[in-house]
Structures are given as C-alpha cells and as structure tokens.
Amino acid sequence: MAETSKEVWVFVEQRGGRAADVSFELLSKGRKLADAMGGVLKSVVIGDGVRPLAVETFRFGADESYLVEHPDLAGYKTLPYGRVINDLVTKHRPRIVLFGATIIGRDLAPRVASHTVSGLTADCTDLKIADVNYLGRDYPKLLLQIRPAFGGNIIATIITPDNPIQMATVREGVMEKHHAEIVRDVRIVDIPYSPNGLDDIVRVVEQHREESRINLKGAPIIVAGGYGIGTKENFGLVRELAHVLGGEVAGSRAAVDAGFIPHERQVGQTGVTVRPKLYIAVGISGAIQHRAGMQESKKIIAINSDPDAPIFEVAHYGIVGDAMDVIPRFIDAYKRKLK
Amino acid sequence: MYTSIVLVKQVPDTSNISGQVMKEDGTVNRSKLPAVFNFEDRVALELALQIRDRFGGTITAVTMGPPRASDVLRECLYMGADSAYLITDRKFAGADTLATSYVLCEAIKRIGIYDFVFAGRQAIDGDTAQVGPQTAEKLDIPQVTYTEAILDVRDRTARVRRKIEGGYEILETTLPVLLTVLKDAAIPRPFSAKRVMAFKGAKSLLELEKMVEGNSLLYIDKLVHEYRGRSLFIPTLTADDLEIDVGRCGIRGSPTKVHKVESVVLAGSSPAKIENTTAGISSMIDSLLADKILG
Structure with a gap:
C-alpha cells in the first residue's frame, strides 16, 4: 500500500469575512489529531478578501493554509x-478533512465526499486517532469518529479503514477552541480560481439574516425544559425560573418537536452544546443526544418525576418530583435568599 | 408539466427502541423495530404533489430498502404518487450514505428524465442529511438543501426559499435540481380514501413472487402482466437490473464502517438527593450560593 497522507484539513467557514466559531474549534481539535498522527494541519479558506482569516488560522495551530480568493466566492x-474543494482534495489527497456540521458544512461536505469517494461521518461528538484492528487486519493511526446513533441509545465508533480519505462533520460548541501552544510561521498557498459559467445555474436572489440575540453558549445559567413539562403553557414556569435566576431558557429536542420552544434554543447533539456554570434540566429524561450537549456543565440539577431517568446519572443534584410542583418552590426559596 | 422523482425511506421508529435491536456487527436489526415513513420524505412528496397540482406532470416515488419497504411506496401511492419503484437487493444491505447515493443515482438515471428530485432533509435513523447532496453530486445537478418553500416555478427555473444560519435566502435555480426539504415546508396531505381502496393491492415483484410460491396455479409473468395492467405493479430494480458495479454497493461499497457500538457509559456518579420540600431546595440553593454557582 502506498504511503498514506498525514494531512489534516479543516474547512474554515466564513460569513462576511468572519469565521464561524466551529472552524476554530475544529482547528484546535485538528492540531491534536495531526500531532497524534505525526502529520500536519492545513486550513482551507475560501472567500473574498479573507487573507486575514487565513492568517488567523495559524493562531489555532495551522501549519499551512490554502487560500482561494475571488469576488464570486464572497458568499457560500x-x-x-464544492468545485474548489473537490479539486483540492483530488489533487492533494489529505488523510482527514473536517467540516462544521452547520447548514453550510452539511450542504458542502457530502458533495465533496461523494465526488472524491471519501468516507463521511456526520455530527461527531468526539474524534481520536488510534491503532485499530478491524476484521483481523491492523490499521495504524485511524480516525475514530464517535457519535451517538439510533435514537441515542448507543454510542457508535465509526471508522474508515480501507479508504484513503476520512471526512467528518462536528457541531459547533462540541470541541473546545483554544490557541495553539506553538504558533507556526504563516505559510499561505494561494490557489487560483477561475469562474465557471455553470455556477450561475443557481443564483442567490435575496438573503435575510438576523444575528441571533440568543446566546446559549455564553450563558452562565441555563434552565432547560423537556417533554415532561407537558404543555406549552406549563413551559412558562421554566421561563420564569430562568428569568428569576438571571439565566437563559432552553429545551430538549422533544420539547422543540412538541412546539414548546423554538429550535434556536435546543440543547443537544442536533442543537447547541453548552457548558454553563449551572444547568437545570426539568422534565428531561436525558437521552444521550441531550447529555452530549450539556454534560460538561459545571453543576447540573435534574428535576424529574421518574427517579430512574438517565438525566440523574449526570446530575450533581437530583430532585424527584413534578416540575409544576418543584419549580414554584425553587423560585420561592431563591427569592427568599435574595431578601 | 414537470416530472418529479421523490426519494423516500422507511425508517425504524427511533422513538421506540429496545435493547435487542443491534446486531453483533454493529448494524441495526431493522426487523425488530416498527417501521415508519420518514416524515420529512412525506413532506418532500407533498411539495412534489403541490407542483403537480399547479403545473401538471408526473411523480415517481423511489425507495431503496429491504422488500418490506414497499409499504412506504404504497403509502406514496395513497398520497398521490403516479408510480413507485422499489430498489432492493441483498447486495445493497449495510450501505452507508455514499453507497446509498451511488445506487439511488443509478436508479434515478434508469427511471428516466426528470425536472425535480425531492427528498427529506434527513432520515430519523441516522440524521446525517448526506444522501441528498451525495446523490445530487453524482447526478451532476445543483441542489437546494434545507428547503423551506417553493415560491414559484416558471421557464424551467424554480424560486426556492431555504434556511441559512440565522435566517433564510431565496435562490433561483435552473432545472433539473435536487431539493432536500425541512419538515415545516408543507403539511403532508392525508391518504385519499379512494386511492387507498385503489392501491392497497399494489404489489412489488417480490410480493408477487411470494404469492406464486404458495400457489401452483399462478405464473409470475402472467401475474405481473395482470398487475401492471391494473396499475398495481410496483417495479423492482436489483443490482443486475441496474447493471451497476456491486463493489460500490452495500457494505462493500461503504467506506465507513461501524467499529464499535456501546451502550452509554455515564460519566457522573449518583447525584446528591434533594428532597422536594422547601427546606430541601433551600439548602441546595445555599450550597450553590456558597460555591458561587448562583448569585
């Protein structure tokens, strides 16, 4: 077998020249993966006037950056x-390519994987390098792609053993972003771009974007409600507790699906990953997808009428009881302390 | 007049999982789970129906899956699809998204020309949202993922609203195009009682073969002819029918493999038990205040 590549690539997603947080998180993780493989980390930056962004990727550990700039590439x-990355991957055959599991990443990564016949695993909650024995064969330094699967009852480790290119997407907030210990010299490789008339078969007519005022990731206190809250009206109590404590309100996927709370406030694998000082889970049973999004909170209070609910196993404080009964008591007790 | 192909999937009802559903090789024993029509795919079919209602045309539903996936095809016929194809073969088993998109792409090319390919954004068993874009890439056509609404279709151009981070955008795309559809894009129409009566007897080739096995008076060719004549035949396409590279199908054609499956190991120990009383909650708040978690 030919010597495989030891390159880890991160697609750096930008909107209006600003990088998505997830891209820096992936660079931080990519640095560790590259070190574990004895390889190099490269950022792929596409846009218009985004050279400063390519430079910034070195603060998060990049060894090299591919920069593709053109006015036609300003917006995604x-x-x-797809064509730009397909060509780059086909030419250089990296070992690993990481994308954010954002709308853009989930639009782009599958096209690239399909074109380059690469393995692709969605929404990984952890990535590691390890030597693997699979069906009796040894595969050194493979990427372990770890994700909850199947309604969240299991954690699956996915590998891409016999394929040279391993791709994965990761949700924002799942990996931690930090500056690299060693910052390499900036080495930017400019990639020429030539427009193709076929690109115009899809045209952006209008775009409306509101910067989200909701900042779950930055909130020190989060009160989250689940399906167990029962009704949209009852959810008002969850909001009230959040308000009294000076925190943000959030919900589980089941609460979002039931229409109790909008998707922007969903915590979990298919929502936001949070690490607040205090996380209060009310009426949330605690499926793995939900826990994946909150279990690194500093303190966790679980309130649930079912004493066997899995949420209690990650909680620091557990209260068995009906939320409609516990929350008013909580609010009342807290207000008394403030007096 | 527009021709639509709708990709649908029969999925295990992941809200009802018991422990015995995982096989030793880490794949899912689907036969142990109740199977349902993936909801976003029903929404995709609804959008195709709305286009046919407005402009005319035909709709073909397509699914790749085990023989019993013909259930969802019958449901497509009940909703209003004109025809349905079952793509099935043991060689397709264990496919990851890449191998699935290869087979779907070849099946779509075989079924014929089209203006739209519709699919749900993602299926609830894997939540990957990969098969749609992977199929579009292989068909070499544009895609619109996260479709919220189709605003208009004219002069072989569709105007589509799609979700983006923090908002939405409106795209114009030349046909053909593949669209993946969000669950709120439309409300799937209920089955028409008339169509249920008409199509509940629709059978795939495999189902007709089963009937023949138990009855020496029946001949498969005659039966297919008869069912086709009554528009009750669900054509089946296998790897041989599609003349495709079996090395790119099923588990062989799947670069990703399930290495390990574990039930979840929980990090935390058991929590401090707080009595559901004012005194209990009050003392918990005290320790949170002391730890500077609250206040």
Missing part, C-alpha cells in the same frame, strides 16, 4: 465552493 454557494 454550493457549486463553486
């Missing part, structure tokens, strides 16, 4: 972005 478009 599936076809030209």
